[in-house]
Amino acid sequence: MKKLVLATMVVAFVASCGGGSKPPRNLDNACSIVRQDPSMLRAMERTERKWNVPVYVQMAIIHQESKFVHDARTPVKYVLGVLPMGRQSSAYGYAQALDATWKEYQNAEGGRSARRTKIQDATDFMGWYMNKTREVTGIPLHDARNQYLAYHEGRTGYLRGTYRSKTWLLRVADKVADRTIMYQIQLTNCR
Secondary structure (H helix, E strand, C coil), X not given: CHHHHHHHHHHHHHHHHCCCCCCCCCCCCHHHHHHHCHHHHHHHHHHHHHHCCCHHHHHHHHHXXXXXXXXXXXXXXXXXCCEEEEECCCCECCCCECHHHHHHHHHHHHCCCCCCCCHHHHHHHHHHHHHHHHHHHCCCCCCHHHXXXXXXXXXXXXXXXXXXXXXXXXXXXXXXXXHHHHHHHHHHHHC
8 A cells, every 4th residue: 555655646746747837828918928927038038138039039939839838849740641650840849949950059059958848948049040040141130020931941941942932831920920019019018
């Protein structure tokens, strides 16, 4: 009986540690997001100070990439509709950073302990990535639409114009730009 109680306590403890943070409830209200999780705002403000990427741009891109879900992953691909074949990509975490790009960030800036599931690391990654994008492409840091296109397609893909034939992606980039304006206005009024 003691072993059962001990095992139950261990399982309960492990479950309570591994839960992670819950995404904000009202994703259309920047003030609500930062009230529900002030650590998100602190992380984004730190990134804004370090990398000059506005908080509202970070928020709009995180909204599009993961809906503020700390451990978001791409959907699983299936063969013949039933056999799982792995994920669509290695994108993971708040910023949906790919494995190779995340390793590049860890080596250049974040260190080995940086995690895609930590908002502080995810926003720092975004700041680092968007600044590299600005250096390579000339896209301003406040231009959420084009930064998002380069974020999605990669810098080389953006420069080649791979997004131009993807009308769905252009619509998504326009939504990111609209959300950026909405978040900017809301953040101005709730501070």
